[in-house]
Amino acid sequence: MEQKIRVLIAKPGLDGHDRGALVIAQALRDHGMEVIYTGLRQSPLQIVQAAIQEDVDVIGLSSLSGAHRTLFPKVVEELEKRNAGDIPVVGGGVIPSEDIPFLLEKGVRKIFTSGSSTVALAQYIQRLVHPKESTIIKPPEKIAHIGIAVHSIEHALGFYTDVLGLPLEGVEEVKSEGVKVAFIRIGETRIELLESIEDTSAIHQFLSKKGEGIHHIALEAGDLESRLKAYRDQGVPLINETPKSGANNSSIAFIHPKAANGVLFELCQHTEGTE
Numbered sequence: 001m002e003q004k005i006r007v008l009i010a011k012p013g014l015d016g017h018d019r020g021a022l023v024i025a026q027a028l029r030d031h032g033m034e035v036i037y038t039g040l041r042q043s044p045l046q047i048v049q050a051a052i053q054e055d056v057d058v059i060g061l062s063s064l065s066g067a068h069r070t071l072f073p074k075v076v077e078e079l080e081k082r083n084a085g086d087i088p089v090v091g092g093g094v095i096p097s098e099d100i101p102f103l104l105e106k107g108v109r110k111i112f113t114s115g116s117s118t119v120a121l122a123q124y125i126q127r128l129v130h131p132k133e134s135t136i137i138k139p140p141e142k143i144a145h146i147g148i149a150v151h152s153i154e155h156a157l158g159f160y161t162d163v164l165g166l167p168l169e170g171v172e173e174v175k176s177e178g179v180k181v182a183f184i185r186i187g188e189t190r191i192e193l194l195e196s197i198e199d200t201s202a203i204h205q206f207l208s209k210k211g212e213g214i215h216h217i218a219l220e221a222g223d224l225e226s227r228l229k230a231y232r233d234q235g236v237p238l239i240n241e242t243p244k245s246g247a248n249n250s251s252i253a254f255i256h257p258k259a260a261n262g263v264l265f266e267l268c269q270h271t272e273g274t275e
């Protein structure tokens with residue numbers, strides 16, 4: 001049987017609240033991990049000693065005190081001093097987002113914010129410890145296109161092709177969606193103009209409710225099926241639980257806008273032979 005992943009959860013610094021740390025410890029146990037909790041007010045040195053002694057795979061640091069900028073890097077440093085720099089350190093708690101790039105630069109692998117789910121944390125640790133066995137869901141590669149709802153592609157085209165001078169790559173009807181789409185190339189990405197050809201289409205509804213404008217952002221993202229599953233496991237609301245076919249021989253799925261501050265994201269995977 002495979003050995004359980006061992007995680008040390010530690011609270012460096014002086015703050016005296018460990019409810020959050022305990023919740024995380026329990027969540028990781030629920031995901032089948034062995035969790036050792038150091039208790040409150042540990043020094044970076046104590047944490048590193050405990051991690052080495054307990055032979056853990058990962059250290060999770062939680063801080064509410066605001067001292068993460070000094071204490072998290074100190075833990076990484078102490079690990080390196082003791083030839084244990086291969087034990088990855090992740091952090092969470094109350095960490096202002098502007099501190100995250102600094103902490104990553106200092107060798108902390110990842111910071112989880114209050115918006116992160118414990119499922120995301122558990123999945124991340126699993127990937128970190130067993131990169132080969134887990135189905136790694138890579139971040140989306142780029143913006144495939146930006147979808148803009150228009151009343152008439154013919155009328156809208158002039159701005160893009162004449163004023164901006166961008167090339168029109170193709171126009172096609174996607175009957176299943178009740179739309180006609182025009183792809184305009186801009187560098188590595190595209191602008192997708194969407195015109196409704198059926199009164200029941202989502203674009204028709206969008207136009208009558210909000211008028212013309214940006215409708216969605218499409219991200220180029222492989223492994224669509226397992227990606228959707230991984231997102232769903234993290235509690236991300238999806239409009240499409242399984243991929244459907246989109247324009248340009250692509251498989252697509254939409255994420256519900258309530259997952260992303262009101263922005264509708266499309267995941268887009270192009271099949272072999274196209275891009």
Ligand code: ZN
Pocket residue numbers: 145147192216218266
């Ligand atoms: Zn699209």
